[in-house]
Amino acid sequence: MVDTAIVDVDGTLVDTNYHHAVAWSRALARYDVSVPLWRLHRGVGMGGDVFVPEVAGEDVERRHGDDLREAWSEEFDQVIDEIRPLDGAAELLRSLKDRGFRLVLASSGARKHVEHFLDLVDGRDVADAWTTSEDAETSKPAPDLVQNALAKVEGRSAAMIGDSVYDVMAAGHLDVPTLALLTGGFSAAELRETGAQAVFESPRDLHDHLDETVLARPS
Incomplete structure (x- = not known):
């Protein structure tokens, strides 16, 4: 029904999915965290609260989680007009x-x-x-x-x-x-x-x- x-x-x-991956890559780089773009893409579709520990690990989430999500938003804002x-x-x-x-x-x-x-x-x-x-x-x-x-x-x-x-x-x-x-x-x-x-x-x-x-x- x-x-x-x-x-x-x-x-x-x-x-948007590849823009999301690039924005996450740039956000992670601010904190010297390197994750291959292909792995970041595999996580796109999750919410940011789930994404960071999934692709970068629980330790990165504990140390930088909220800051990374803020950095991602800033980076994504730079490319949003391309979408x-x-x-x-x-x-x-x-x-x-x-x-x-x-x-x-x-x-x-x-x-x-x-x-x-x-x-x-x-x-x-x-x-x-x-x-x-x-x-x-x-x-x-x-x-x-x-x-x-x-x-x-x-x-x-x-x-x-x-x-x-x-x-x-x-x-x-x-x-x-x-x-x-x-x-x-x-x-x-x-x-x-x-x-x-x-x-x-x-x-x-x-x-x-x-x-x-x-x-x-x-x-």
């Missing part, structure tokens, strides 16, 4: 809304970043609600954000659209099916093995095949 579409923002609607919407993102959102779904844009990002990205995809005009880091005590892959997104619109049940294995994990904790995109840099095999119901190349590809998914029409 799906009546709500929960759509991740970073990496799903806007092309562009992914092909078909705005059309996908409009189609979901036109089909009658309650539409929530789910991000664990800072409010200023989320609102910037909403403007890139005309999200304010179509979304019933959106989330930021203020809406989840624990970020992905914990399910808090997905649960709170559904609660914001008083939906009965949802399907998730995301680009990372962490989106799939977060939704899976609540038995919410995920339609995954390759735009985050994770492979189709990884996404399916984590539990994605289907995998699409891009927002445009999903838009063109919505009738073949659980988001064809509200149940």
Whole structure:
């Protein structure tokens, strides 16, 4: 009985994942912490509270965690104007809304970043609600954000659209099916093995095949 579409923002609607990795690399370098970019990319999709200990270790989190997150924000602000919407993102959102779904844009990002990205995809005009880091005590892959997104619109049940294995994990904790995109840099095999119901190349590809998914029409 799906009546709500929960759509991740970073990496799903806007092309940010590699910008995130570079910003984290520069933030870590301020504290003489070296982590290869490929490993940083593998963690993109987690919230910053989970990301630092995962990619750099618990000791780095204890010594520099909050400072690193602040440094990351400063570095990300330097590249945010380079970020562009992914092909078909705005059309996908409009189609979901036109089909009658309650539409929530789910991000664990800072409010200023989320609102910037909403403007890139005309999200304010179509979304019933959106989330930021203020809406989840624990970020992905914990399910808090997905649960709170559904609660914001008083939906009965949802399907998730995301680009990372962490989106799939977060939704899976609540038995919410995920339609995954390759735009985050994770492979189709990884996404399916984590539990994605289907995998699409891009927002445009999903838009063109919505009738073949659980988001064809509200149940």
